[in-house]
Amino acid sequence: MTTLALMYDRIRWEEKVLTKTAEAGGLNVNRVDAKTVSLDSDWSIEETREKFGDIVLQRCISYFRGLHTTAFLESKGLNVINSMDVTLTCGNKLLTTLKLEKAKVPTPRTLLSFTEDSALKSLQILGYPAVLKPVTGSWGRLVVQLKDKDTAQAMLEMRSRMEGSLNQIFYIQEMVERPPRDIRTIVAGDHIIAALYRYAPEGEWRTNISTGGKGEICKVTGELEDVVLRAAETVGGGLLGVDAMESPEGILVHEVNNTVEFKGAASVCDVDIPGAIIEYILKQARR
């Protein structure tokens, strides 16, 4: 029997439903709490497989925890979904932007600075309004709109006074003229499992479900499919949450999530999302 190691640090609704679906699909599930492991560089490939399983689904909420456990398990020969390369790219918005840009996948124009002063210069080049984001982070956290120079100065000062070297990286993006919604697609390999619009709630401009965004079913057009699947392929493929926006020039991809949450999507889409995810994992396990 194939064992699926489900690496986690917190069990959300997603991890519970994935466990149940995997078991129903004939997999033995070994849930591993990343907070309890002592990974040993001396372990052999066989030992590692014995302790964890035949294939690994990475579900850590902490990005760095996920990245490091994936690096370890992958180097010990286990197939981890998603791979370490994909994780590295998707966990950093700049690395994602650069890959998308290089592959000519439409993505918002982005400027990068490392001090308050140079960030203001970047804003002068880009113009207002603009968007400031942490390169690593999620759920819309600290993603702020810079409407004018005054707001920008205040936000940049606050960010530069925050602790942590990641906070000293200023990733500044053009504000895309989109409707008050974006599009979350869930991708498994070379197809889109589900797509939904996420509408920003009253008094909020971000559309994240975690900030109160409301999902609504989204029909996948040829353009959306083309752009999203090219974005997924460009970052290395796997099980991904590819987020897109409708700009006046067409569909843009603004980020790719590598431990995608799908509770919001499951509540509005008719498709069996956990079923499709497990099917993808089974296919990978058989390879």
Place this chain on the structure above:
Amino acid sequence: MPDDVVVGEIITCPDCGTDFEVSEVKEKGVSIKPAETVGEDWGE
């Protein structure tokens, strides 16, 4: 608390709103420990 509660799940105290992580599921009830607080690298 859900009927199918598992180790690693987060339960919130209905009185004070504090999050706890289930550390053991016993025949009757569960053991809990304080949950981790959100880190800046948390997310999808």
